[in-house]
Amino acid sequence: MGKLSIMFTAILICLLARSVLAHASTVPIGDLIEKSIEYDNNLVEVTGEVIGDVMFRGNMAWVNIGDRTGVIGVWISSKQAEKIRFAGDYQHQGDTVKVTGIFKRDNEKQGGDLSIEGKMLETIKFGKAVHHSISYMKLGSGVILSFMALLLYGLKKKVKIKSYFK
Amino acid sequence: MSEEKYSNLRIVSYYLGKIVIGVAFLLLIPLFTGVIFQEWAAVIDFLISFCIFVIAGILMEIYGRHDYEKFRWTHGLVISSLSWIVLMVLSAIPYILSGHFLSFLDAMFDVMSGFTTTGLGLIQDLDHVSHSLNMWRHVVTFVGGQGIVVLALSFLITKGGGSFQMYVGEAKDEKLLPNVTDTAKAIWKISLIYLFIGTLILGLIGIVIGMSPTRSFLHGLWIFMAGWSTGGFAPQSQNLLYYHSALYELVAIVFFTIGSFNFALHHAIWTGKRREIIKNIEIISFIITLLITFSIATQALMQQGIYATQISMFRKVFFQMISAHTTTGFMTVYVRQFLYDWGSIGVIAISIAMLIGGSASSTAGGFKGIRIGVLWKALISHMRKVMSPENRVFVEKYHFVRKNVLTDDIIKTALLIVICYMITFTVGILAGLFSGYSLVEAIFESASITGNVGLSIGVTSTSMPDGLKITYIIMMWIARLEFISVFALFGLLIDGVRRTWANLV
Numbered sequence: 001m002g003k004l005s006i007m008f009t010a011i012l013i014c015l016l017a018r019s020v021l022a023h024a025s026t027v028p029i030g031d032l033i034e035k036s037i038e039y040d041n042n043l044v045e046v047t048g049e050v051i052g053d054v055m056f057r058g059n060m061a062w063v064n065i066g067d068r069t070g071v072i073g074v075w076i077s078s079k080q081a082e083k084i085r086f087a088g089d090y091q092h093q094g095d096t097v098k099v100t101g102i103f104k105r106d107n108e109k110q111g112g113d114l115s116i117e118g119k120m121l122e123t124i125k126f127g128k129a130v131h132h133s134i135s136y137m138k139l140g141s142g143v144i145l146s147f148m149a150l151l152l153y154g155l156k157k158k159v160k161i162k163s164y165f166k
Numbered sequence: 167m168s169e170e171k172y173s174n175l176r177i178v179s180y181y182l183g184k185i186v187i188g189v190a191f192l193l194l195i196p197l198f199t200g201v202i203f204q205e206w207a208a209v210i211d212f213l214i215s216f217c218i219f220v221i222a223g224i225l226m227e228i229y230g231r232h233d234y235e236k237f238r239w240t241h242g243l244v245i246s247s248l249s250w251i252v253l254m255v256l257s258a259i260p261y262i263l264s265g266h267f268l269s270f271l272d273a274m275f276d277v278m279s280g281f282t283t284t285g286l287g288l289i290q291d292l293d294h295v296s297h298s299l300n301m302w303r304h305v306v307t308f309v310g311g312q313g314i315v316v317l318a319l320s321f322l323i324t325k326g327g328g329s330f331q332m333y334v335g336e337a338k339d340e341k342l343l344p345n346v347t348d349t350a351k352a353i354w355k356i357s358l359i360y361l362f363i364g365t366l367i368l369g370l371i372g373i374v375i376g377m378s379p380t381r382s383f384l385h386g387l388w389i390f391m392a393g394w395s396t397g398g399f400a401p402q403s404q405n406l407l408y409y410h411s412a413l414y415e416l417v418a419i420v421f422f423t424i425g426s427f428n429f430a431l432h433h434a435i436w437t438g439k440r441r442e443i444i445k446n447i448e449i450i451s452f453i454i455t456l457l458i459t460f461s462i463a464t465q466a467l468m469q470q471g472i473y474a475t476q477i478s479m480f481r482k483v484f485f486q487m488i489s490a491h492t493t494t495g496f497m498t499v500y501v502r503q504f505l506y507d508w509g510s511i512g513v514i515a516i517s518i519a520m521l522i523g524g525s526a527s528s529t530a531g532g533f534k535g536i537r538i539g540v541l542w543k544a545l546i547s548h549m550r551k552v553m554s555p556e557n558r559v560f561v562e563k564y565h566f567v568r569k570n571v572l573t574d575d576i577i578k579t580a581l582l583i584v585i586c587y588m589i590t591f592t593v594g595i596l597a598g599l600f601s602g603y604s605l606v607e608a609i610f611e612s613a614s615i616t617g618n619v620g621l622s623i624g625v626t627s628t629s630m631p632d633g634l635k636i637t638y639i640i641m642m643w644i645a646r647l648e649f650i651s652v653f654a655l656f657g658l659l660i661d662g663v664r665r666t667w668a669n670l671v
Contacts, residue, residue, distance in 0.1 A: 033500045033502055033503075034502055034506075036503070036506065036507075037506070051293040051294075051402070052293060052381075052402055052408060053376065053377045053378065053381060054376070055375055055376030055377060055409075055410070056376045057375065057376055061376070062376070062410045064402075064404065064408060066293060066403070070500075071293065071402075071403050071404050073404070073407070073408075073410050075410075088293060088294060089293070089294060090205065090294055090295060090296040090297065091205075106472065106473050106474055106478055108474050108475045108477075108478055110410060111412050111477060111478055111481045111482075112473050112475075112477075112478030112479070112481055112482045113407065113410055113498075114407075114499070114500060114503065115410070132205070132206070132207040132208075132296075133207065134206055134207050134210060135207070135210070138207075138210045138211065138214060138263070139210055141214055142210050142213045142214045142217065145213075145214055145217035145218060145221070146213065146217050148217065148221055149216075149217045149220040149221050149224075152220070152221055152224045152225070152228075153220070153224060155224075155228075156224050156227065156228055159228065
């Protein structure tokens with residue numbers, strides 16, 4: 001009976017926590033920055049692309065997430081951060097993730113960084129490699145310009161040699 | 167066209183051509199970076215840009231004339247100032263080809279910001295930029311900090327008159343060694359040695375804080391380049407806030423503070439005169455003004471209760487203050503936090519720090535510490551004279567590498583340059599106000615532009631009016647060259663227009 005009660009209580013707490021987290025308000029990152037005082041210490045939810053590096057630091061990690069309005073750092077457990085497959089850069093589209101956590105205008109534990117203390121990270125869409133195709137017009141222009149540059153260089157050398165012998 | 171005017175144009179064209187070709191070879195750095203990281207689309211952009219540079223440079227050289235006897239001060243000053251404009255236009259080509267800029271004007275803004283080591287940017291989607299484009303951005307700021315003409319003198323212009331005039335035209339007047347070409351080479355030697363050490367240290371710290379080794383060393387290289395040149399560019403859109411590391415910030419502070427020191431001071435310390443660091447008027451002036459502005463900003467922020475702990479307060483405020491005062495422009499806060507959190511007093515304090523700036527003949531901008539020191543000493547000296555018996559003689563001195571007598575000429579020159587800076591600053595404020603920004607925003611951004619700092623309160627963005635972008639480009643250029651060479655250029659242009667008009671009429 002005792003064990004059953006404990007298990008039942010634990011399930012109830014998890015369900016409650018999930019329900020609370022699920023009801024966090026989704027906010028554009030730009031709004032968090034512009035209205036930092038209003039959102040300070042509130043539970044928030046942001047959705048965006050993981051960019052740059054997932055910086056593991058022991059049990060925790062820094063993940064920088066960007067949407068169209070801004071980029072913000074999320075301080076989250078390494079276990080949550082390990083879910084991330086791709087961070088965005090020139091050659092990759094980063095994972096799109098939804099992060100729920102407490103927004104801190106002045107995160108005292110992190111030296112005053114405006115950031116989110118992440119509680120939960122959920123992958124909405126995995127990232128992928130990005131291919132940057134070569135423009136044939138640019139390639140052609142490059143070839144033509146290279147010939148022109150070589151031609152001019154040769155001409156300049158010829159003028160210099162001629163004037164030397166004058 | 168008269169023979170003399172024709173000759174002037176050809177002399178300027180020859181040296182401009184040399185400088186353009188010199189900078190063209192710098193494009194090989196991002197080009198090879200692109201090859202290493204297989205960024206083929208970017209490689210082609212840089213190949214096209216390299217060829218355009220070479221063609222333009224050779225044409226200018228072919229048209230130009232290398233004439234030692236006719237080279238005058240005006241030529242040197244005009245070459246210095248005009249080279250920055252020509253290079254701004256040409257260097258914007260790889261930017262616009264990358265697709266990360268909304269217009270050619272935005273691309274030119276970024277280039278001028280890089281060359282003048284300002285550090286404000288209009289680049290789009292910085293977090294997805296290629297390594298080669300990031301390399302170019304940071305090479306531009308590194309070279310701009312040492313001086314484009316200094317680069318040309320070091321490696322390309324091997325003999326002939328005009329070297330010193332061009333060197334001075336780029337707002338440098340320290341002769342570390344008897345020959346100005348050797349001085350230019352010495353400046354590069356100092357910078358490259360620090361580049362190696364700085365990249366290594368920042369690269370290792372990057373690995374410790376959780377970055378991959380490749381990205382860590384690349385970022386280390388770029389952050390050092392931007393820090394040493396007091397440029398303030400960073401490879402990610404969050405600037406130094408991206409790293410979330412007090413250690414990274416601390417090391418960056420050391421490098422950008424050293425970068426803001428006068429090259430003559432570096433040379434003095436390297437040649438054994440270590441006491442120079444505590445006797446130098448610029449260092450003393452810098453420490454005093456930093457402490458004053460830092461105290462004012464801290465007091466203002468404490469009153470508003472912006473930061474809950476002393477550690478947060480110190481870390482954020484001190485970093486921003488020293489970044490502003492050295493005219494670096496690295497940021498560990500978001501742009502809008504200056505407007506919403508710092509308040510008017512905090513903004514004024516940081517604006518003063520930005521205007522005062524770093525040391526003369528360094529990579530830093532602003533009025534320069536030596537001018538503040540000189541003017542302060544002049545004021546104290548004048549007050550002492552007024553309060554003393556008439557027949558008493560005063561000789562005021564100041565220490566800058568050696569003991570120097572404070573003469574009326576030195577005071578007058580310092581005052582004139584500070585007045586020019588104040589006029590530029592005022593024009594910037596008015597331009598901001600007329601563009602619809604608030605007084606606080608206009609003051610902050612104008613101070614950042616005038617001092618070639620790079621901190622922003624949110625004015626600098628792609629939505630900024632084109633007129634304001636052009637105004638800021640001109641301000642960055644004029645302030646970086648400290649007016650004289652730009653005045654020489656305008657003087658020559660006005661003279662040319664007047665003569666042409668006289669011939670037509």
